[in-house]
Amino acid sequence: xxxxxxxxxxxxxxxxxxxxxxxxxxxxxxxxxxxxxxxxxxxxxxxxxxxxxxxxxxxxxxxxxxxxxxxxxxxxxxxxxxxxxxxxxxxxxxxxxxxxxxxxxxxxxxxxxxxxxxxxxxxxxxxxxxxxxxxxxxxxxxxxxxxxxxxxxxxxxxxxxxxxxxxxxxxxxxxxxxxxxxxxxxxxxxxxxxxxxxxxxxxxxxxxxxxxxxxxxxxxxxxxxxxxxxxxxxxxxxxxxxxxxxxxxxxxxxxxxxxxxxxxxxxxxxxxxxxxxxxxxxxxxxxxxxxxxxxxxxxxxxxxxxxxxxxxxxxxxxxxxxxxxxxxxxxxxxxxxxxxxxxxxxxxxxxxxxxxxxxxxxxxxxxxxxxxxxxxxxxxxxxxxxxxxxxxxxxxxxxxxx
Numbered sequence: 001x002x003x004x005x006x007x008x009x010x011x012x013x014x015x016x017x018x019x020x021x022x023x024x025x026x027x028x029x030x031x032x033x034x035x036x037x038x039x040x041x042x043x044x045x046x047x048x049x050x051x052x053x054x055x056x057x058x059x060x061x062x063x064x065x066x067x068x069x070x071x072x073x074x075x076x077x078x079x080x081x082x083x084x085x086x087x088x089x090x091x092x093x094x095x096x097x098x099x100x101x102x103x104x105x106x107x108x109x110x111x112x113x114x115x116x117x118x119x120x121x122x123x124x125x126x127x128x129x130x131x132x133x134x135x136x137x138x139x140x141x142x143x144x145x146x147x148x149x150x151x152x153x154x155x156x157x158x159x160x161x162x163x164x165x166x167x168x169x170x171x172x173x174x175x176x177x178x179x180x181x182x183x184x185x186x187x188x189x190x191x192x193x194x195x196x197x198x199x200x201x202x203x204x205x206x207x208x209x210x211x212x213x214x215x216x217x218x219x220x221x222x223x224x225x226x227x228x229x230x231x232x233x234x235x236x237x238x239x240x241x242x243x244x245x246x247x248x249x250x251x252x253x254x255x256x257x258x259x260x261x262x263x264x265x266x267x268x269x270x271x272x273x274x275x276x277x278x279x280x281x282x283x284x285x286x287x288x289x290x291x292x293x294x295x296x297x298x299x300x301x302x303x304x305x306x307x308x309x310x311x312x313x314x315x316x317x318x319x320x321x322x323x324x325x326x327x328x329x330x331x332x333x334x335x336x337x338x339x340x341x342x343x344x345x346x347x348x349x350x351x352x353x354x355x356x357x358x359x360x361x362x363x364x365x366x367x368x369x370x371x372x373x374x375x376x377x378x379x380x381x382x383x384x385x386x387x388x389x390x391x392x393x394x395x396x397x398x399x400x401x402x
């Protein structure tokens with residue numbers, strides 16, 4: 001397996017671009033998220049570089065002047081890593097690395113590194129390893145730049161090309177082996193899911209670091225790892241939960257993120273099978289985050305890609321205790337940041353036809369209402385799947401039964 005790199009607060013700088021698809025405000029949001037990713041991986045961001053460029057430079061992604069500015073800065077400030085917010089092509093990454101003479105990562109590589117640190121089970125480690133190798137394969141040539149003969153041609157033929165081709169074969173064989181291993185585990189997991197009986201299945205979905213694992217722990221009274229960092233949960237956890245004598249299965253899944261690399265979605269497709277098999281989705285949202293509506297769009301997009309967007313979906317707006325309404329002055333143009341929690345509640349209750357709750361899992365605010373709502377939803381699904389007499393479902397009126 002490709003080893004995870006445990007960084008001791010590596011000094012890093014971030015690089016992002018303003019273009020037709022993202023303005024400066026949106027870029028600032030992405031760079032804040034990238035900084036959080038860097039901190040999660042063990043880095044320390046000391047500066048962010050931005051450039052307005054509609055068409056990325058095919059050789060270095062950013063312009064010559066900006067890359068020279070970054071080069072001068074990293075020399076003076078002992079920077080060991082430069083992280084780009086967008087995915088770099090293998091050629092761009094190799095050229096930038098050659099020019100800046102330091103480690104170059106893009107958002108995809110950074111997420112992969114975090115995944116490698118967070119994976120605990122054999123299955124999760126295999127999925128991450130597959131994604132790492134698929135990311136590495138087209139970049140092998142760049143890793144052999146120390147061999148001057150690697151390019152081939154007159155006077156340039158030598159061991160370099162042989163080494164690269166050998167490595168490519170090794171990596172391709174490894175990818176094939178990992179895919180077979182995942183296929184075997186997939187079949188085993190499918191059997192496991194089929195053996196869970198007739199219980200209603202509920203899955204927690206949402207953007208990374210919105211509080212899914214905290215809610216999981218409160219509902220199931222278990223100890224799933226929860227931390228205020230991105231991708232604290234990578235391994236899928238399934239627990240049997242009983243509310244008011246009604247049992248159901250609750251699944252905690254890996255969090256989603258904007259600009260999620262395609263190979264990660266592919267590698268973690270099996271993990272997302274838990275979402276596809278669910279009868280009910282609890283979509284957790286961090287309402288205290290300024291871009292929570294963008295997060296909702298990102299999650300809905302991925303749910304659509306795995307054909308899970310038509311399931312019963314309850315929106316749960318978490319972290320209401322952290323929500324800060326921006327004061328409105330007459331000179332300001334009013335926008336969503338000036339909304340109160342009550343205004344947001346009215347907005348989303350209308351959008352979801354009442355399928356929305358506002359809670360704080362950390363401080364257990366409105367948590368009993370959440371349990372009551374989940375109980376009613378699970379009861380209705382259970383009755384539709386397996387019709388029974390109503391007396392088997394006592395009315396929910398207290399947490400004493402839980």
